[in-house]
Amino acid sequence: MDNENGRKIEYFSKWEREKAIKVASSFYESIKQASVAPPERPARIKELIQYAALGIETPLIINWICPAGTPLEYDQETEKLYRKYPQIDPAEGFLKDYRIVPRLGLEKRLVEMVERTESKAEYIKIVADNNPHCLYPACLRLDGEVETRNAIETYASYVQTKLDELVGERKVSVLTLSSLLGAPGFKEFMKLFKETNVEDLLPFLPPDVIETEIDVIAKHTQLTANLKPKLKSLAVDVIKQYAVEGYFLNEMFGDSVILAWNESTRRSQIIDSLRKAKGLPPLSKMFVLHEKRQGKIIDNY
Numbered sequence: 304m305d306n307e308n309g310r311k312i313e314y315f316s317k318w319e320r321e322k323a324i325k326v327a328s329s330f331y332e333s334i335k336q337a338s339v340a341p342p343e344r345p346a347r348i349k350e351l352i353q354y355a356a357l358g359i360e361t362p363l364i365i366n367w368i369c370p371a372g373t374p375l376e377y378d379q380e381t382e383k384l385y386r387k388y389p390q391i392d393p394a395e396g397f398l399k400d401y402r403i404v405p406r407l408g409l410e411k412r413l414v415e416m417v418e419r420t421e422s423k424a425e426y427i428k429i430v431a432d433n434n435p436h437c438l439y440p441a442c443l444r445l446d447g448e449v450e451t452r453n454a455i456e457t458y459a460s461y462v463q464t465k466l467d468e469l470v471g472e473r474k475v476s477v478l479t480l481s482s483l484l485g486a487p488g489f490k491e492f493m494k495l496f497k498e499t500n501v502e503d504l505l506p507f508l509p510p511d512v513i514e515t516e517i518d519v520i521a522k523h524t525q526l527t528a529n530l531k532p533k534l535k536s537l538a539v540d541v542i543k544q545y546a547v548e549g550y551f552l553n554e555m556f557g558d559s560v561i562l563a564w565n566e567s568t569r570r571s572q573i574i575d576s577l578r579k580a581k582g583l584p585p586l587s588k589m590f591v592l593h594e595k596r597q598g599k600i601i602d603n604y
Contacts, residue, residue, distance in 0.1 A: 311359045323356035326420050333416045334589045339600045340568050343588040348561055351587070355422030363556055364417065364426040366565045366592070367548070368403065368462065368477075369434060370455040371396020375524055377533055378441035384530065384537050385441035388454040393461035401523070401602065402565045402592075403462070407469055409592045413563060414474045416591075425476065426563070428466075430459040432479040433489070437496055437544040438537060455479065480548075483555060496547045501539045504546050504576040512573065513538050519567050522604040542573050549574035553583055565592040567604050 312320060327349040334342055342348060354360035371393065372386035398404055417424050432455045435442050442451055456479060463477040481489045505512070516538035521531055552560050564571050568590060575585035593600050 308354050308359055312354075312357065315357055319357065323353045326356040326422070327351075327353040330416060330420050333419075334591055337412065337416070337591040338589050339593040339595045340571075340590040342590070343585060347558065347584075347587045348589065351559060351561060352420055352422060352424065355424045356420055358423060360559060361423045361425060362559050362561055364413075364424060364561050364563050365429060365552065366402075366563045367429050367431050368400060368565075369431050370458050371400065372434075372439075372442075375526060375530060375537075377530060380444075381441050382536070383439070383441060383540075384533050385439035385445075387442045387446055387451075388435065388458075389446050389450050391454070391458070393458045396458055397462060397465055403466075405602070406565070406592050409594070410466075410470050410475070413591050414470060426474065427476045427478060428462070429483065430455060430462070430477060430479045431544075431548075432456070432459075432481050433492065433496075433544065433548075436493055438540050452481075484551070488551075488555075492547060492551055495550070496543060499543050499547060499577065501542055503580060504542060507576040507579040508542075508572060512542065515569055516541055516573075519570055519604050523567075542576075545570070545573040546577035549586060550577040550581065550583070552586065553578065558584065560586055562586050562588045563592055564588050564590050568593065568600060569603065 315323075330352045331342070331345060331349045334348070335345075351360065351362040355362050370388055371391045372388050373390055375384045375386055377383075378385050403410075414426065417426060432452065435448075435451050435455075446454075459477050459479050466475045466477060467473060480492075484492055501513075509515070513535065517531075517534045520526070520534055520538060520541065526534065562574070571588065571590075578585060593603060595601070
């Protein structure tokens with residue numbers, strides 16, 4: 304137990320503490336039943352909700368969405384795949400995002416589970432506006448950094464409006480990573496991304512992680528056969544990006560994050576790799592934004 308919050312709990316009555324423990328246990332049982340894979344760090348999840356029920360901490364339920372972009376193309380100059388952003392209509396991108404529209408019922412269920420705790424817990428979807436910088440640098444050269452950033456901010460705003468309409472007013476906050484980090488923090492993020500070598504992460508990952516990531520990307524993007532041989536470089540960059548994002552969640556929010564994982568469960572370990580390399584605990588996770596049918600997780604590319 305966190306020492307500072309542990310001391311604060313002593314100021315609450317026995318009845319208040321027992322009620323908070325009951326709320327946390329009820330929340331955990333709900334997510335355990337809904338989760339298609341065992342929740343990770345269950346003790347910390349219950350502890351965070353207990354603190355929230357007492358009003359002494361604000362847990363953050365977090366996941367990511369990617370900004371809507373064009374299909375992948377190959378750039379001869381960088382020898383990397385890339386996508387572009389100003390060319391996409393936000394409404395079209397929203398409807399095509401496999402993380403959002405097909406899972407709106409699951410999103411509502413998660414929001415309801417959080418609301419039943421009557422706590423200060425907040426749910427944030429982070430729009431990965433670092434994607435152009437980490438994964439697709441050609442788009443910054445071709446469209447310009449300002450135009451690319453503006454397009455992603457427009458998309459984030461559109462997603463916020465639609466989630467307010469479809470899930471509930473401000474039940475979910477949609478924020479870009481750069482807005483959370485601020486300009487100096489974003490600069491530090493990119494510095495660490497560029498300095499991170501995938502070889503240093505591999506000891507903390509499954510032996511087939513690169514091959515798995517290539518397969519996940521190929522299925523998500525429905526990539527044409529001629530571009531599939533170009534995927535390894537992108538897969539390596541995605542692994543590095545996830546790893547740095549997982550580390551920076553600790554830099555931003557400490558150990559107050561619960562991930563509501565909305566990506567393939569096959570890639571969920573990537574986000575903890577740099578944390579483990581630096582001696583930090585893995586992130587708390589729940590897998591409640593997926594469904595199982597006949598014992599198999601569906602759409603789990």
